[in-house]
Amino acid sequence: MNPTDYFDKVIGREGGYSNNPADRGGETMWGVTAATARAFGYAGPMAQMTRDTAIAIYRSRYWTQPRFDQVQAVDADIAEKLLDIGVNMGPATGVQFMQRALNVLNQQGKAFPDISTDGGIGPMTLAALKAFVDQRGNDGRRVLLGMIAALQSVRYVEIAEKNPSQETFEYGWQLNRALGVAA
Known part of the structure; x- marks a missing residue:
């Protein structure tokens, strides 16, 4: 796309x-x-x-x-999800969600090395994403995308818990963002 x-x-x-x-x-x-x-x-x-x-x-x-164009070369749905999170929470946040997920999906470093959760798309993050997708295929893509969406969903809950005035937006965030964008 x-x-x-x-x-x-x-x-x-x-x-x-x-x-x-x-x-x-x-x-x-x-x-x-x-x-x-x-x-x-x-x-x-x-x-x-x-x-x-x-x-x-x-x-x-x-x-x-934030180099989401480079993520798109590996997986378009994940790139789209990172874009949407980036617009709503800042570009580094979605990348950190992906980095955290990749780090717990790497079989304790056996599949690919742990990566920094610095929120930046660099060579190590791209290599980890590519290795994961190559090893796990379409099921892996769905799992990773679901984990990113889950972390996004939890972040929205935390925002509203911390600042109840944000409850006004919670349902829409969950429906249109966490669950609605390529999840």
Whole structure:
């Protein structure tokens, strides 16, 4: 799948302009926070940010910079999941979920070495992902994707437990994010 198709799916889930006082991300347009838009160089009103600008931000900040394009070369569904988590929780978070899962799926280092859970896609993480997928095939892909989704789900629960105002978003997070994106 073309990355723009993934971005369109994220935008479809995120919707247009939002400025919900309970949303920790603050003011957003197409799922892009004002802080992220400003860091990217967008200076206009958030409600007027174009979809094309949002896609450019997604491509740079949430696809190319975290190297999800390289993950896509190994497994497209996992790359899509990492993109979605990245937009909602920051790019490193989904990568850490994947790294943690790979570390407990490596047969105590017999299948491939443990990797750092640093949240970055580097040569060791890519090698571990490729080794796992090569060894376990489609069943392994489903297991890994399920584990990433489970960790994402738990993170959402922890957010709402820590800050009850976030319970407003919990059902939607679980339905549309943890369970709804390639899970």
